[in-house]
Amino acid sequence: MRPFADRLTEAAARRSPAVVGIDPHLALLPAAHRERVALGRAQAGEAVRDWCRIVLDAVDDLVPAIKPQVAFFEQLGAPGWAALEDVCAEARRRGLLVIADAKRGDIGSTAEAYAMALLDDSGPIGADALTASPWLGRDSLAPLVKTCDTQGKGLFVLVRTSNPGGGELQAGDGAARVAGWVREWNATRRGESGYGPVGAVVGATVPDEARELRAVLAGAIVLVPGYGAQGGSARDAAACFDPGRRGAVVNSARGVTFPAEGDRAAYDADPASVIRRQALAFVRDLAVNIP
């Protein structure tokens, strides 16, 4: 498989640096789906799967990638994992890249098991890229980097997250050190696009830190959360980009896939139309405000 960073860079240039986050909050699903959720975990898994298909139908010609949030599937147990398998396989069939947002981080053979669970083509999900936590050190990420090397996959390491407490361990030394690791991993791994397989998560809510980190993260694609619902604007996210709208992608989940206040009735009646309208607005916002 061609390297993930080259595939993502090309697809983002062709379409948009917009990534649609798929976070099936059960309480926010369309009314008909919520009714099925109430029947038990097996039915809830099927309802989530069907809702994910609606999202794919609405965005699959607009964006380069989707980012399913694994937690929301996992809360349904085995039926949730079956729904996750379905949406990932279906997205890849439609030519979308899949970034599994799982924030895993563990050691040795356990890290290898997570690589198999989420990233490896012979595992159940086989995502194109995975988010990962660096708290356990470089050796904990090495098995994931290895899967990137052998199968053309990608990683997004949590460098500086968008939440209020994100800075407690990350701000300053922590984020700088992890950004240095990311830079080193990519140094010998850059592809045609100029980017390597090890990306970084840097929140749109901390644009000043993001500008500094972007400079350290040469050769790394930045995945930017915190747009929209969390308060980050497209202009804030711009701090994570290299010139020419390259080197970063911006995620929006709730703002695309669930209705704004006042749109609940329209969403319950026709979720696909609301999702498509919001996805178009997201793509347009990035086109206008990322230089």
Next chain:
Amino acid sequence: MRPFADRLTEAAARRSPAVVGIDPHLALLPAAHRERVALGRAQAGEAVRDWCRIVLDAVDDLVPAIKPQVAFFEQLGAPGWAALEDVCAEARRRGLLVIADAKRGDIGSTAEAYAMALLDDSGPIGADALTASPWLGRDSLAPLVKTCDTQGKGLFVLVRTSNPGGGELQAGDGAARVAGWVREWNATRRGESGYGPVGAVVGATVPDEARELRAVLAGAIVLVPGYGAQGGSARDAAACFDPGRRGAVVNSARGVTFPAEGDRAAYDADPASVIRRQALAFVRDLAVNIP
């Protein structure tokens, strides 16, 4: 439900501070189980479930708790999650405490979804306690602490892990800061046992740091990995205990549940006997070497 820390402290005093880690490395299973693994993920899930039952049969009267490593189940997708559900439910039926080793860490509503996935009694697993990563800050752990408060559950926050790179972000300031959070959370939450719901993971491979952290972690139960296969001895693990063999539990996975070199044939023929012998040796080692 009575608070987790009180339940664990009582059970450890009655039996042993020994926790059996359940890490189904597919390549290490008994020969008959490996044959079934080769048939596909559905059969592999059933083989893992059956192997877990053998482990439970061999240890359920010896130890207070098991610690399933979620990654090894997750690598099988939905059938793996079904096996995880089975072993957790069966362990709890037999009066064992279940510590789900998932090292999750995410923000806001995603952290709530992980709490539902692994800890909440109305979710698929309903473990008694969960391991969690602090890299995203205190607000990322708050939803998990809330589930501890409302349902008598426990948390083990990764303070200082046992792997070679564990110190890169943790040693010094990082671990000290997280240990301070743990202490604060427990300050207003200590139960009859003197311990609160928020425990800490501190590796047996770093006994000098462990002694310092133990002092900061007043009121926290320490979960000690790194015993056995990773090179930590029972005497090393002793640094994590309070006087009277209290305030810590020691995990052993591979050293109990898989055969030592030379025992493979015996294990393939009768895994239960090998596991029981190794579990007894583990419990005895802690009884002799933890003061």
